[in-house]
Amino acid sequence: MRGPQDIYFEDVWFSYNGSFVLRQASFSVPTREFLVIIGPNGGGKTTLLKLMLGLYSPQKGKIILFGEYTPREASHLLGYVPQNTNINLDFPVRVIDVVLMGRLRGLKFLYTKEDRRAAEEALEIMGMDKYANARMRELSQGQRQRVLIARALVSQPRILLLDEPTASVDVEAQRILYDRLRELNEKITIVLVSHDMTVISSYATAVACVNGTVYYHGSKEITSEMLQMAYGSCPVELVAHGIPHRVLAKHDGDRDA
Numbered sequence: 001m002r003g004p005q006d007i008y009f010e011d012v013w014f015s016y017n018g019s020f021v022l023r024q025a026s027f028s029v030p031t032r033e034f035l036v037i038i039g040p041n042g043g044g045k046t047t048l049l050k051l052m053l054g055l056y057s058p059q060k061g062k063i064i065l066f067g068e069y070t071p072r073e074a075s076h077l078l079g080y081v082p083q084n085t086n087i088n089l090d091f092p093v094r095v096i097d098v099v100l101m102g103r104l105r106g107l108k109f110l111y112t113k114e115d116r117r118a119a120e121e122a123l124e125i126m127g128m129d130k131y132a133n134a135r136m137r138e139l140s141q142g143q144r145q146r147v148l149i150a151r152a153l154v155s156q157p158r159i160l161l162l163d164e165p166t167a168s169v170d171v172e173a174q175r176i177l178y179d180r181l182r183e184l185n186e187k188i189t190i191v192l193v194s195h196d197m198t199v200i201s202s203y204a205t206a207v208a209c210v211n212g213t214v215y216y217h218g219s220k221e222i223t224s225e226m227l228q229m230a231y232g233s234c235p236v237e238l239v240a241h242g243i244p245h246r247v248l249a250k251h252d253g254d255r256d257a
């Protein structure tokens with residue numbers, strides 16, 4: 001094992017209704033990893049995040065966070081940005097109120113000054129403090145995503161998990177968002193589901209291919225064997241916009257200098 005482990009999976013099996021969608025998942029994620037999870041649709045990526053978050057429990061195996069907790073025990077240390085978060089844009093909700101929602105726990109209905117300060121700080125981290133009083137519907141898609149990340153950050157998590165946060169965000173807004181994630185990664189662990197090769201080449205420190213099980217690679221280089229395992233013979237779901245670095249290893253196993 002390399003240093004302290006934030007996430008530890010040991011022979012984890014999970015099924016929704018009888019047939020296993022994840023089998024034999026064993027891996028560990030060290031503190032301050034920037035892990036990118038790739039794999040085909042239906043491969044189990046979202047399920048894997050939900051197991052990490054304690055939203056589901058495995059039928060078999062063990063998940064330990066921060067060396068000692070079950071995911072449920074550690075839920076206050078986890079920030080989650082789900083896929084396709086539905087904020088009703090017809091309702092004139094303000095940015096600050098969306099972020100404050102991240103402070104709600106249990107039977108709490110009133111926000112304290114500390115909650116407000118935390119919300120403002122989270123917005124500042126995401127470069128959205130100027131928009132605190134704007135309505136969500138007035139923002140671009142990329143800005144809305146940054147607000148949703150601020151909401152996940154407002155409880156000061158030690159791991160931030162994001163499920164395809166840039167699916168409908170333009171390339172420039174994606175870059176801004178990922179740069180913010182990289183800054184955050186100086187302090188916290190990032191787990192990001194993405195099909196974007198640019199993210200892997202520029203930001204990831206590790207890659208996991210998820211296709212019924214988890215192939216974890218403690219480096220960002222993707223080999224053709226990994227793509228084969230994750231996508232079969234057709235890795236078309238990965239997208240790339242002008243990849244700045246080569247991330248695919250050569251077929252003969254040689255690496256680029």
Ligand code: ADP
Pocket residue numbers: 016017021039040041042043044045046047048
């Ligand atoms: P991915 O995120 O890689 O697209 P998912 O984790 O969403 O994959 O899904 C993995 C498998 O589990 C798929 O076959 C999907 O149909 C199934 N699945 C996902 N959610 C549920 C659910 N709530 N109930 C039953 N089956 C589900």
